[in-house]
Amino acid sequence: MSKNLILAYDYPLMGAFWTMLWIFMWVLWLFLLFRVIGDIFRDDSMGGWGKTGWLFFVILLPFLGIFVYLIARGRDMGKREQEHAMAQRASFDTYIRETAGGTGHADELAKLADLKNKGAITEAEFQQAKQKVLAA
Known part of the structure; x- marks a missing residue:
């Protein structure tokens, strides 16, 4: 090589830039690898x-395996992710509804009081409905 050859790594700032770029690419690669493995299991x-x-192919030949997986099955990865998110949301909503016990007695009594104040039901009907709500 020539003595006048100047490499990018001869400059400390450029060396730091290249190091940060390689670290970013490595993190990006790991993110993609785990995303594909998660999609395979999901x-x-x-x-x-x-x-x-697919898992054997992705682990044995990671670069080729990931790229082939993305070409072959990448189009539906977003759909599967969205379906998984919606299923989690539905499960969480069901859990909240079961834990909260549906509509509470206070809500039902407030609705009855509102109906009585509007004149939709009489005082006797209000008392009868209130007794049913409190007995339940």
Whole structure:
């Protein structure tokens, strides 16, 4: 090599830039790898042998495996992610409804009082409905 050859790493700032770039690319690669592995396990339409094959391919030849997976099945990754998020949301909403016990007695009594104040029900009907709510 020539003595006058100047490499980018000869400049400390450029060295720091290249180091940060490689670290960013490495983190990005790990994120993509775990995203694909998560998608393989999340996919309910794929059988056990299919999941095993894809996982073996992704682990044995990671770069080729990831790129082939993204080409072959990447289009539906977003749909599967969205379905998973909606299923989690529905499960969380069901849990909250069951834990909260549906509509409480206070809400039902407030509705009855509102109906009585508007004149939709009489005082006797209000008392009767109130007794049913409190007995339940």
